[in-house]
Amino acid sequence: MTRQLRLALRAYGVGGPGQHNLWKDPRVPADASIDIDWYIAQARAAEHGLFDAFFIVDSQFIDAGYPPHYLNRLEPLTLLSAVATHTRDIGLVGTLSSTYNSPFNVARRFASLDHISHGRAGWNVVTSFDTGTSRNYGLDEHLDYATRYGRALEHVQVVRGLWDSYEDDAFPASGDVFLDPSKLHALHHRGEHFRVDGPLNISRSRQGQPVIFQAGVSEEGRDLAAHVAEGIYAPGGSLEDSRAYYADIKRRATELGRDPSHVVIFLGAQPVVAGTDEEAFRLSREIFEGDNDFPRKLAQFGRAFGAHDFSVYDLDAPFPDVAHLAEKSGRTRGLEIVRRAAGLSLRETVLLFTRYQPSPFTGSPSTVAAAVRSWFEASAFDGLNVGFRTNDDLNRFIGDVVPLLQKEGLFRTEYESDTLRGNLGLPIPANRWSVTP
Secondary structure (H helix, E strand, O other): OOOOOEEEEEOOOOOOOOOOOHHHOOOOOOOHHHOHHHHHHHHHHHHHOOOOEEEEOOOOOOOOOOOHHHHOOOOHHHHHHHHHOOOOOOEEEEEEEOOOOOHHHHHHHHHHHHHHOOOOEEEEEEOOOOOOHHHHOOOOOOOOHHHHHHHHHHHHHHHHHHHOOEOOOOOOOEOOEOOOHHHEOOOOEEOOOOEEOOOOOOOOEOOEOOEEEEOOOOHHHHHHHHHHOOEEEEOOOOHHHHHHHHHHHHHHHHHOOOOHHHOEEEEEEOOEEOOOHHHHHHHHHHHHHHOOOHHHHHHHHHHHHOOOOHHHOOOOOEOOOOHHHHOOOOHHHHHHHHHHOOOOEHHHHHHHHOOOOOOOOEEOHHHHHHHHHHHHHOOOOOEEEEOOOOHHHHHHHHHHHHHHHHHOOOOOOOOOOOOHHHHHOOOOOOOOOOOOO
16 A cells, blocks of 8 residues: 555644744634633634544643643543533543553543544543653652553553453443353453552454554653554654664564554644745744744753752853753753864853754745655654644645645545544454464
């Protein structure tokens, strides 16, 4: 079958990362991040554009220096349950931490969303990035990498086991028999991190189980993705870096005996589309300059180091020794910062990592469509996880770029299915209790 491009929308309210001043734009309501109608409008627009998924990110720690969207936003599954009742085909993917949630609760909540949406739910598994989250859950410090990712793998395995509590024909609801009790199965899981009996009190949906997504870039994150992920939200970067990441994940999945086509990789992107290339690059630069506030950049720089306060240092002194702070937070990015900061001051390091870098998908509609095609055919991704500053920008991409991708045969002209799995080309997982040994 011809490989088809996938598209997902990464939805924000007002001012996500790098957009601290977006709340000043009159097109974006100041309360957009808690306005369900704002999200419904985005989801319906993305569904009109035949996108595969509507994706909600999340974190559970803030301080006053965080982006506006982070300061006042809706909880993902509550949000997606509301969106589900106003959409029909688009997948609904929510972020939930395996570090700070129990498997039974996660299994029940996502199974409920899967039924509410008639088979369109997906779980983005994270191990939590902000070390400050630990103190919101009664822990003195964040778990180390090995523990977090070992827990995450077991967490997903338990959740999947709970999702199979009922065989698919467990409810005959005929005569005097509502449930065939022989087709209800307790899990009785006993592992390193969890003890869960089950069964779960909700049946499988029409897609069998919600789709598992993951977004790690560390060695542990890549291994977790290779083991359990069916969709991956990959970091943006250069074409070479993206191709290397894509090849690495597909190789790891293949070595584990998985079909690599059943691991769908979405690359993060923020397209900027205008009437001409020149206009688009001018707009891209204006967006960057509008959020080019050094104190804000300095505050955000601490996220990879457990929300460390870099304002206490002399900006023109050598970059401080903070490598140890990255070990239990954003280790991959943190250690990369430390490596490249050798010989630089703190100010120079911040400016290096926050310099202007236009999206490779910037330009006129034809230029953007050509870039998408080029990267897709170079095996840099299976799809794009796109984000936009305003609904006008989203609608322009849908109205001007998507038709060009369809004309070239890269993107669908109608949904293939009414489930997330069906549209992503993923198989329905066999119920472990219904399979003949």
